[in-house]
Amino acid sequence: MNLFLIPAFLFFMGSLIGWGIEVLFRRFFSAKKWINPGFLTGPYLPLYGFSLCVLYYMAGLEEVIPIQTLWLKRLTLFILMAVCITFVEYIAGVIFIKHMKIKLWDYSNEWGNIDGIICPLFSFFWAVLSAVYYFGIHPHILDALRWLSENLAFSFCIGFFYGIFIIDLVYSTNLVAKVRKFSVDNEIVMKYEELKEHIKSSKAERKEKYRFLLSMYTTVPISEYLKEYYEKHKEDYDEIKNKLKKAP
Numbered sequence: 181m182n183l184f185l186i187p188a189f190l191f192f193m194g195s196l197i198g199w200g201i202e203v204l205f206r207r208f209f210s211a212k213k214w215i216n217p218g219f220l221t222g223p224y225l226p227l228y229g230f231s232l233c234v235l236y237y238m239a240g241l242e243e244v245i246p247i248q249t250l251w252l253k254r255l256t257l258f259i260l261m262a263v264c265i266t267f268v269e270y271i272a273g274v275i276f277i278k279h280m281k282i283k284l285w286d287y288s289n290e291w292g293n294i295d296g297i298i299c300p301l302f303s304f305f306w307a308v309l310s311a312v313y314y315f316g317i318h319p320h321i322l323d324a325l326r327w328l329s330e331n332l333a334f335s336f337c338i339g340f341f342y343g344i345f346i347i348d349l350v351y352s353t354n355l356v357a358k359v360r361k362f363s364v365d366n367e368i369v370m371k372y373e374e375l376k377e378h379i380k381s382s383k384a385e386r387k388e389k390y391r392f393l394l395s396m397y398t399t400v401p402i403s404e405y406l407k408e409y410y411e412k413h414k415e416d417y418d419e420i421k422n423k424l425k426k427a428p
Contacts, residue, residue: 185325190236191229192338195345198228211373216395219276219284219372220352222344223393227272231265231306235313236321238264258314262307266298269306273297280356281363283371355396362406368417370409378409 202217202225218225238261247253274297276282288296328334363370376395382405383390383398391397398405410417 185328186236186321187233188338188342189325189328190232190321191226192341193229194232195224195226195229196341198225198231199223201228214392215373215376216392217284217373219282219356220345220348221394221396222348224341224345227269230268232313234264234268235261235310236318239314239318254311254314258307258310261310261314262303265306265310266303269302270294270298277369280360281369282356282359283369284373286371352396355402358402359406362403362410366410366417368410368420370406374413375405375409378412379405382408 199217200223203214206215206217207213216223218227220226238257241260242253242257245253245256247256273284273295276284277295277297283296286296287293287299287302290299290301292301293299328338359370359372359375379396379398380390382400386400388399396402
């Protein structure tokens with residue numbers, strides 16, 4: 181049973197906590213505004229859910245690291261954790277850019293970035309979060325699962341989460357498919373957060389209610405917003421296309 185409960189519980193907690201971290205980070209450090217991150221509608225980020233699962237299983241590697249000094253062994257472990265999560269982040273970014281023609285995040289302005297998907301600065305943040313996980317969360321996971329098995333009401337909450345998550349995934353994937361088609365037709369890669377911000381401002385102009393969690397929901401066909409967004413950023417996209425054509 182633990183083989184199922186542990187990753188299910190970790191994905192659940194990681195997705196919710198990660199979403200909260202991203203919302204606060206973008207509000208106070210990067211975008212300086214409230215943004216619902218990711219391509220899903222609800223308050224969860226699967227990337228953090230998968231990452232927390234990775235951290236849990238990698239924590240067991242400490243015993244096999246051939247270093248005697250305890251602090252150095254743990255530092256090596258945190259670096260390995262950060263590398264693995266950075267790899268997960270890169271794979272997720274490539275999948276969305278290459279196959280969905282959408283850029284969910286952009287590190288192009290960060291030093292040492294690779295394709296604007298990963299960079300040393302955020303890999304460092306992953307290492308810090310790995311240390312926070314190791315000292316603050318990992319020692320209590322089994323106790324949390326034990327408590328979970330004794331409190332079936334919370335188990336119902338997790339089941340409810342996955343039910344809503346699957347519905348949201350289907351809805352958001354259908355929406356992303358429309359964005360992808362538009363991007364493919366116009367030979368561009370859409371910046372998802374910029375599109376969200378465009379929809380928000382357009383809704384304000386139309387005096388249409390804006391919903392933080394349903395930021396992509398609108399009574400106006402999404403194709404109209406896509407056309408408006410493309411026209412607004414057409415010069416930037418044309419410049420990118422010209423650079424790609426001139427590149428060897």
